[in-house]
Amino acid sequence: MDLKIYKDANEFSLKVEPILIQKEDVNSLFLGVLQGIKSGLYENAFMATIEERDKVIAIFQMTPPHPLNLIFVDENRLEENMDLLIQNLMNLKIELPSIISLKPRAYRFAEKWEAETGMTTKLVMDQGLYRLDQVDDTLEKSPGIWRFAERKDCQLIGKWYYLFAEEAGLPILTTKEINDRVALMVSNQEVFLWEDDGEIVSMMKKSRPTKHGVTVSLVYTPKDKRRKGYARTLVAAISNELLKEFDFCVLYTDMMNPTSNKIYKEIGYKKIVDSVQLGFEQENGISISTEIEKTRN
Known part of the structure; x- marks a missing residue:
């Protein structure tokens, strides 16, 4: 049994995708990021497997400074893997700022990492991964209409991106980093807006498409426009549009936010697994996970 590190993303993909696709919804984050690595969106990616007699029994992926994604194929070999x-x-x-995995596996790995390094574990995000196959079309809709974001909307989207990160406790990017990301998302028609009487009142984006699914993320409504159902209506409408192209949609929710979990369930999203993102701190309390970015962004 050996750990094999891959330098070629296409070679890695050929090795692991047949396994990951068996649970495409659960592994959507890993698969989506892998597509990004193959297309050149990430640098210095860490890609590895644990193999025994050419059989893959564990799969790992990290795009620094984002978390190490842990997938253990053989539950019976968990401890030794x-x-x-x-x-x-x-x-x-290899510096390990944080990990993401199914909750029991992540916490078990963290126990072992603490024992070996003397670091302490910090909860970054207690997450639920939800899947949607059909939108509940009986939902009451808020007034307005959706449209794709355009270049003229970039300034507003950038402001909301910042506020979203601030509220979620994510690292705050520089203005240039935000502007660059927003410009790319808009040019790729990944951002959707909800307008009520000509005023933009909510936004969301799609990301990380896989063979059969796509991720919904970056759902944000400014504070003065909340409690009017705009986000729920927008997510329902766009999810319905996405289901014309994909078999299913997935999204990550903060399990500590009962409001967001409630509205996604009302739309028709069903939780399929509990996931968790854990960061690591040195004994003096200095975090080495300050660059962590929430995976549903």
Whole structure:
């Protein structure tokens, strides 16, 4: 049993995609990021497997400074797979700002990482992964209409992007970083807006398409426009549009936010797994996970 590190994203993809696609919804984050690596969106990606006699029993992926995504294929080999991964991470001096995985596995890995490094674990985001196959068309709709974001909307979207990150406790990007991201998202027609009487009142985006699914993210309504159902109506409308192209939609929710979880369930999203993102801090409390970005963005 050995840990194999891949430098070629296409070679890695050929090895792991047949396994990941078996649970495409659960593995949507991993698959979506892998597509991004293959298209050149990420630099210095860490891609690895644990293999025994050419059989893959664990899969790992990290695009620094984002979290290390842990997938353990063989539940019976969980403990030894974690030990082997930790040994290699330490030997290779790979910095580990944070991890993301199914909740029990993430916490077990964190226990082992703490024991080996002396670091402490910090909860970054307690997440639920939801899947949608059909929108509840009986939902009451808020007034207005959706449209694609345009270049003229970039300034407003950039402002809301900042506020979204601030409210979610995410690292605040520089103005240039935000502007660059927004410009790319808008040019790719990934951002959707809801207008009521000509005023933009809510936004969301699509991201990380996989073979059969797509992720819904960056859902934001300014405080003075909340409690009017705009976000729910927008997400329902766009999810319905996305289902014309994809078999399903997925989204990550903050389980500590009962409001967002409630509205997604009303739309028809159903929780399929509990996920968690954990960061690591040194004993003196200095965080090495300050660059973490929430995966549903």
